[in-house]
Amino acid sequence: MSGETSLPDAPRDRLARPWHDLRISVMDRCNFRCPYCMPQSVFHDDFAFLAPSQRLDFDAIIRIARLSAGLGVSKLRLTGGEPLLRPNLSTLVQQLTSLPGIDDVALTTNGVLLGRHLDALHEAGLSRLTISLDSLDPVIFSQMSGGRDVLSTVLSAIDAAARRGFPGGIKVNTVLQRGVNEKDILPLVERFRHSGIILRFIEYMDVGTRNHWSESAVVPSASVLERIAARWPVEPVAPHYRGEVAQRYRFTDGAGEIGFISSVTAPFCGDCSRARLSSDGQLYTCLFADEGTDLRPALADPDDQALDRQLRHIWQGRGDRYSEKRNPEPQRASGDRIEMYYIGG
Ligand code: SAM
Ligand code: SF4
Ligand code: SF4
Numbered sequence: 001m002s003g004e005t006s007l008p009d010a011p012r013d014r015l016a017r018p019w020h021d022l023r024i025s026v027m028d029r030c031n032f033r034c035p036y037c038m039p040q041s042v043f044h045d046d047f048a049f050l051a052p053s054q055r056l057d058f059d060a061i062i063r064i065a066r067l068s069a070g071l072g073v074s075k076l077r078l079t080g081g082e083p084l085l086r087p088n089l090s091t092l093v094q095q096l097t098s099l100p101g102i103d104d105v106a107l108t109t110n111g112v113l114l115g116r117h118l119d120a121l122h123e124a125g126l127s128r129l130t131i132s133l134d135s136l137d138p139v140i141f142s143q144m145s146g147g148r149d150v151l152s153t154v155l156s157a158i159d160a161a162a163r164r165g166f167p168g169g170i171k172v173n174t175v176l177q178r179g180v181n182e183k184d185i186l187p188l189v190e191r192f193r194h195s196g197i198i199l200r201f202i203e204y205m206d207v208g209t210r211n212h213w214s215e216s217a218v219v220p221s222a223s224v225l226e227r228i229a230a231r232w233p234v235e236p237v238a239p240h241y242r243g244e245v246a247q248r249y250r251f252t253d254g255a256g257e258i259g260f261i262s263s264v265t266a267p268f269c270g271d272c273s274r275a276r277l278s279s280d281g282q283l284y285t286c287l288f289a290d291e292g293t294d295l296r297p298a299l300a301d302p303d304d305q306a307l308d309r310q311l312r313h314i315w316q317g318r319g320d321r322y323s324e325k326r327n328p329e330p331q332r333a334s335g336d337r338i339e340m341y342y343i344g345g
């Protein structure tokens with residue numbers, strides 16, 4: 001299994017977990033208003049997003065990624081908000097892929113701007129692409145994206161990406177909400193069987209505090225798997241590496257793979273090796289954190305030492321295991337968690 005750190009001096013956190021992944025939010029804004037992430041009622045036209053000058057510039061992002069690589073990080077994911085709203089994103093991708101120690105740069109996008117950036121991202125060396133798609137029904141798609149009637153644009157971009165091909169493959173992520181898009185489960189599976197694209201169902205999570213999450217809206221992955229397996233038999237696939245977030249299955253008829261991200265019913269904190277960087281330079285050691293650490297003071301020092309020391313210190317002090325603690329007490333553990341659009345998925 002890959003994913004084990006090979007750096008002798010790489011830090012471990014308080015639960016002995018190494019640091020392998022850094023998710024970088026390059027943009028807090030989004031062109032969608034998915035009710036489970038950025039409900040329009042909260043993220044309205046007057047919402048105070050960051051000003052461009054408040055966002056980390058590419059030099060700062062690259063510097064953090066380079067120092068993180070020195071501490072064990074080998075995988076980066078660009079996310080948001082909508083990362084393709086960030087101008088010249090492919091330039092950043094190209095610079096990140098060239099960093100020593102970084103062997104994988106991925107992107108998560110809602111896909112609406114993907115078609116026009118596909119060639120540049122591919123040329124820049126993007127390893128893997130994840131596109132979010134919650135429904136094949138135009139009415140439900142619109143409802144789940146906050147009234148964006150762009151299903152055909154996203155589907156065309158997924159097809160174009162599949163034709164183009166990315167070395168680490170293409171995934172489609174679907175968040176399931178009870179009573180909203182459950183009827184999409186089988187049609188989505190059918191659409192992506194035989195396509196080479198891996199479809200993954202994500203349990204609706206209690207990220208942030210503004211999406212009115214309730215446990216009753218979660219569709220447990222086990223029930224989704226049961227429905228799929230009743231139609232197309234599947235068998236489990238061993239994880240590629242320690243800490244892999246999705247539980248993977250393959251169709252026994254050779255039609256491909258599917259995955260499940262089950263943060264609510266089957267938490268995976270024990271192997272979690274991820275940190276998240278917000279677009280204004282706060283580092284978070286858990287998706288459900290209520291506070292991060294501001295890296296900007298250390299970034300202001302042109303010498304790398306202070307920033308390097310701070311990154312190491314943050315990882316060594318990390319004790320997060322929110323999802324594991326949530327299960328016995330499904331109520332919200334704290335009032336003030338950071339929003340997903342801000343630190344990325
Ligand atoms: N805008 C891009 C997108 O939607 O792909 C990237 C950022 S988005 C925050 C990353 C992923 O988080 C998406 O796949 C989205 O569906 C997922 N997500 C957002 N809110 C969620 C929630 N409450 N529960 C589960 N997944 C969520
Ligand atoms: Fe935007 Fe992605 Fe959040 Fe939807 S899930 S509102 S596309 S950041
Ligand atoms: Fe990692 Fe936090 Fe998610 Fe647990 S809850 S898997 S520690 S991000």
